Amino acid sequence: MNDSILYWALLPEILAGAGGIFIVLLTPFLRGSRDRGSRLIPGLTLLILLGAMVALFTVARDLPQSPMKELSFSGDTFSLSFRFLLLLICAVISLAARPFLEREEIFRGEFYALLLFIYLGMALLSGSQDLLSTFVGLEVLSIGCYILLGLKRSDLRANEAAWKYFLLGSISSAFFLYGIAMVFGATGSTRYADLFALMGSHSDKQATLLLNCGLALIFVGLAFKLALVPFHSWAADVYEGAPSLIVAFFSTAPKVAAMAALMRFFNFHFPRMHYSAGHFAGWIAVASMTLGNLAAISQQNVKRMLAYSSIAHAGYMILAIFIDNETADTTLFIYLLAYSMMNLGAFLILSLLSGKGDLCVSLHDLSGLAERRPGLAALLSLFLLSLTGIPLTGGFTAKFYLFGSALKNGLVGLVIIAVLNSAVSAYYYLRPVVHMYMKPLPESPSPAEVPPVPIGFALAIGTAALAILWLGILPSFWLEFAEKVNLALK
Amino acid sequence: MEFILFLIFSFICIAAVLNMLFQKESVYCALSLVVCMASLACLYLLLQAPFAAAIQIIIYAGAVMVLFLFVIMLLDPRSDSGSGRPRRMLFLATVLGISLFAALAVFLSRSQSFLNSGHPKPAAGQIGAVEVGLALFHRYLIPLEAVGILILMATLGAVLLAKKKI
C-alpha cells in the first residue's frame, strides 16, 4: 500500500477534517463574544472549503492514472468531480447560513464544523472502494443530518422532522448493513475490486442469488437517501418541518453523494450487475417520477411541493445508472449539478421569504411577490423554470443530456415516461410563478415583511443562478469539464 | 454440545426479544434487549469470534444499553399504553414480519449448500484482538478514521441537542 498516494488523494478531506476539528476547538474560546464568533467562523469555513477546492484541483492535476483499487477509498476522477460539486454546495450553504441561523436564533459555531464533517462523509461515499467505507460514509452523512435537523430545538415541527428522519434513516441503515452482510457472505469480501473479480469468475447460481439479495438491500439503503418511492415517506414531512436553509442543504448534497455511491456501485464497478438489478430499479424510477409529480400537484405548501418534486427528480436521475457507456458519469454529473443548483436556489429564496420561524411558505404567501420584490420573484421563477426544464436553463440541458443518452442506450420506455412526466410537472412548478406575477398582494393576513437581502444570501443565490444560466446557455464548459475529469478512468 | 449451546442461547435470545415486543414498561424492554445482546455475545463465542463477543458485551450491552436505561430513568415516561390502532397494526406487523423473515430465509436456504461449501475456509482459529487490530489498521484504515470523526460529531451533536443551555 502506498500511503503517500492515499494521503495525497485525500488532501481536500484532510483539510476539511482538520478545519472542522479546529472550529470545534475554537468555538468555546469565542463563546464570550458571540459577535466575533459569528463573523470569524463562517469566514474561516468558507476559507477552508475554498482551500479544499484548490487542493482538489491540485490533486486532480497530478493524480496517478490507475485507480487505487486496493484501498478502501479512491481519489479517482469520478470522485473528483462529485467532490467538487459537494464542496460547491457546502460553500453556497455556508455563505447563506449566518443570516439565516441568526434569524432563527440557532447560530452555533459548531454548525460549520458539522458541515465540514458531513462533507467528509459524503466525499467518502463518492470515492468509496469498499462497502464498509460506503456504510461509514453514509452514517457520517446521516448522523450529521440528524443533528442539523434537530438543531432548532424549540421548534416542535423541526423536532418531529428530525425524529422521523432519524428513525427511518436508522432503519434504512439496518437494511443497508444487512445487504452488506449478504454480499459479504456471497463473496467473502466487501471490497469492490474483490467483488468485481469474483463476479467475473463466479458462476455459482446460489452465490448469485445471495449476492442479488444483498445488492437489492444495499439499493434500498441508498434509495432511502434519495427518497425514491416507496422509500420516500419521510421526505415531505421532513422538508416541511425542518428549517428551510437546512432543507436546502438536505435536498441537494446527500442526494449528490448517495447518487454517486449508487452510480459507483451499480454502474461503475458492476458492469454486469444492472441487468439483473435493473428491472426493479426501473420500476422504482417510474414509480418515483409518477407518484412524485402526482403528489406535488395538490400541495399548497411550497416546501412540500418541492419535496415531491425532488422525489420525481430522483426518479429521473436513476436513469443514469442504466446507461452503459462512457457518458453515464458525465450525464449524471451534469444532472446533479443542475439539480442541486436549482434546488439550492429555490430553497434559499424560500428561506429568505418565509420569515422568522419558517411560517410563510404556502403558495398564498407568494402572491404578488413580483410587485414587492421583482428581483427575488424573477430569480425564483428562473429556478422554477429550470426545474421544469425550459430551454436556456440548466434544467433543460441536464434533462436533454440525461434523456438523450438514456435513449441511446435503448431505454425507450423509461425515457417516454420520464419526458411525459416532466411535461406534467410544469403544472405545479408554474403555480408559484402564477402566484408571484398574477395574483394581487394579499390583504390579510399580511405576509412577513421581507427584509433586505443579506450579502451572504445574495452571493449564494447569485452563485446558484449563475450556475443555472451558465449551464443553460453555455453548457460546453461544464460538459468539457466533466468529460475531461471522467476521461482518465476509461 | 455446541449445538445444544446454540439452541439454548438462541432460545434465550428469541425469548428476550419476544418479551421486549410484548412488554409494556420500557425499562423491561431495555433489560430484555440487554439479555438478548448478552446471549448474542455467547453465540459469537461459539462462532469463534471472542473479540466480537467481548465488544458486544462492553460496547453494546455495557455502554449503549446503559445509556438507554439512563435516559429512561431520566425521563421517566408513562408506560406504553398500547398502540392506538392495536388490531390493525398487530396484523400488519405480523404479516410484514413473517413475510420479511420468509423472504430472507428463502434467499438463505436456497444458497445453503454454497454457504456450507462455498469459498475456501482459512485455517479456523480464534479471532482475537491481534487479528482484528491488524486488519483494522491496514485494510480498514479509512473507515476507522471516518468512525473517529463520526464519534466526535456524535458527541458534538449530543451536546448541541440535549444540553440545557448552550
Next chain:
Amino acid sequence: MSDWFWIIPFFPLAGFLVLGLVGRRLPVAAVSLTACGSVALSFVTALFSWQALLRQPDEARFFSQRLFTWIAAGNFQADFSFGLNPLSMVMVLVITGVGLLIHIYSTGYMHGDPGYPRFFAYLNLFLFAMLTLVMAENYLLLFVGWEGVGLCSYLLIGFWFEKPAAASAGKKAFLVNRIGDAAFLLGLFLLFYQFGTLDFRGIEHALHSEPLHFPVETGQIGTLTLTALLLFVGAVGKSAQIPLYVWLPDAMEGPTPVSALIHAATMVTAGIYLVVRSSALFTRAPLAMETVAVVGMLTAVFAATIGLVQRDIKRVLAYSTVSQLGYMFAAVGVGAFVGGMFHLVTHAFFKALLFLGAGSVIHGLHGEQDLFHMGNLRKQMPRTFAVMLVGMLAIAGVPGLSGFFSKDEILWKLFSSGHTWLWIAGLAGAAMTAFYTARLILLAFGSRPHGEEAHGHAAHESPAVMVVPLVILALLSIAAGWIGLPAWLGTNHLEEFLSPALAVHAEGAHGAGSHSTEIAAAALSSGIALLGIGAALLFYFYRRLDPDALAGRFPFLYRLLRNKYWVDELYRGVFVQPCLWISRRVFWLYWDQEVIDGLVNGTGRILAGAGNILRRLQSGSVRDYAAWLCAGALTVLLYLLIV
C-alpha cells in the same frame, strides 16, 4: 445587411429588458415608443435583409450566422446560430410586420390598463422567442423558441389574472402545449439518434446523400416515420389541431391583440412552419404526410362545424383559426408546402384583421363579446365595419381577395394530388367558413329585427391609432393574394421564392391537371363560398330562414355543436380528474378526510382496504412510514425471488 440580419430578434429582446426592468417607472409614451420602436427596427432590418437575400442567386439564398457554440459534447454540437432562408424570411416578415401593426394597435387598445408596461414587455419577449423559433439553424434552438413562445402565450393569456377564466385558460394552454412539447422532444432525440446532429442543413444533407441511407418509407412505421409523427404531434399541440386544439378557444380570454398576434397570426403557425421546415424529412415518410393531411382536414371541418353556432365573437374567430390551420396542414400533408405557406401568410393578414376588428368592436361596446347582444354597429363604427367586411370576404374566399387565391391553391392541390375526399371535405369546410364569418358580420353590424334589444347604441368608433393598423391590414388582405397567383393567371412569385428552401420541387404537383380543370375548380370553390355567404344572408339578413327553427329540427346536432362535441368534458373526465383525484385523495388526505372516508366506506371492502393502505402513506405517523419502508424492501426482495 447580410452580416447584420441576426440582430433582428434582439431588438424585441432589448425592448423586453428595458420594459421589464424599468417599465413601471417610464411614462406611458416612452413605453409605447420602446415597444413599437424595437419591433419597427426589427421590421426594417428584416426588409433590408430581404432585399439582400433577393440579390443573391437562387441557390445561394441563405444567410447564416453562428453567434456562439451552445452545446458541444463529444461528437454532438449545437450552435447558437441564426439563419435566414426564403422560408424563414417569409415568416420573419410576417411576424415583424403584423407584430408591428398589432403593437401600434395595442397602444390604443390597452390604454389605461394598469399592466400596460408589463403587457408590452411580454409582447416583446414573445416576438423575441418567435423570431428565435423561425430563425434557428437547428432543432434545439428552434425548441428554445418553441418553449419560449409557449411560455409567453401562457403569460399573455393569463394577463388579466383577475378573471379566473383567464388564469385557467392560460394553464390549459400551457399544459396542452407541454404534451405536444414532450412528443417534440422525443422526436428531437430520435433525430439526433439517427443523424448525429440536430442541424437543419446537416439533416437535409444526410437525407439527400447518395447512396441513400434513408430510403422513402412506404406503408410502414420506420424510424423516420416515427420521428416525423412525433414532430407532428408537437406541431399539433402548438397549432391547435385535433386532438390538442382545446386550448385555443379558451385562449381567447387574453387581451384581443394577443389573440390576434399569437393565437391567429404567428405562434399557432409555428407548427406549420416546423413541418415545412422539416419537409425533407416528411417527404421521406409518406405515411406521416398522409396523417398530417388527414388530421388537418378533419380539424378544418370539425372546427368549422363548431364555429357555426358559437355566440362569442372571439370564439367564432378562434374556431375559424383552428379550421384554417387545418387547411394549411392539409396542404402541407399532400406536399403543397408552398400552398400551406401561402395560406399562412394571407391568413395572418385577414385573421389578424378580423381579430383586431373584433377587438375594436369589443372595445367600442365596453367589453361585450356576445354576438346576440350586438347589432346595428354599422352606423356607429363605419370604419371598423368596412375593414371587417374586407376581412370576411377575404377569409370566405371571394374571388380577387387574398383568401381566395390561397385557399383555392390548397383545394386545387388536394384535388390534383388525388385526394378527392379531402378535396370534397375542404369544399364543405369552405362553405361553412363563408357561412360563419358572414353570420358574424351580419349579427354584429347588421340591423336587428323589431323587438330585439341591441346594445349598439352606446358604441363608439375606436381611435385612429387602432384604425390605421386595421386599414393597412385590410389593404394587405386584399392585395396579398397577388404574390401567389395560380398558373392560369400569372406567376406564383411566392413559389419561385420559396422553392429553393423546400425539399420537393414543384413539378410533381404542377402537371397533374390542365388549366381548364384548374379554372373550373376555382369557379366551383368560389361558387361554394358565395353559397355560404348567401345562406348566411338568408338566415340573418333577409330572415327568410329561422336558425332557431333549424336548431329545433335537429336538437341533438345543435346541442352537439353548441357544446363543442363535449370534448372538453371528455378530456376533463378522462385525463384531468383522475390525476387530480389521485393527487388529492391519495397524497393529501387530511385536507378532506370525511370525503375519502365516505368514499371508501361506500365502495366496498376491497377498495377500502386499498384506500386505507394508500392513506397510510402520508398519515404523519412514523410507524406507518416505517411500515412502508419495510414493505418496500420486502417488495424488492420478492421481486427478485419471483423474477
Next chain:
Amino acid sequence: MTVPIIYYLGLSALLFALGSVGLLLKRNLLVQFMCVELMLNAANLAFVAFSQGRADGSVIVFIVMAVAAAEAGVGLALVVVLFRNRNSLDSEDFRLMKG
C-alpha cells in the same frame, strides 16, 4: 458436533424480522429505537457467521458497533429534546405534519 452456519443466519433473519415487527408494534420512541438496535445486531450476527474464522467479520462488527453507539448518542439526545418539548414519548403524539 458443529452447528451449520445456516442456523445462525436463520436466527439473524428472525431477529431482523422481529426488529421490524417491533417498529410497527411499539409506540414508545425509545423502544422503537431499541428495535432498530436489534436489527443492527441481527446484521452483526450475520457478519460474524459469514466471516467463518476470518478477521473481517469481527472488524466490521467493531465498526458497526462504534457507528451504532454514535447513532445511539444522537438518537437519545433527540429523544430527550422531544420529551422536554412535548412531555411525551408516544410516537402517535408526533403527527404534526402529514399529507
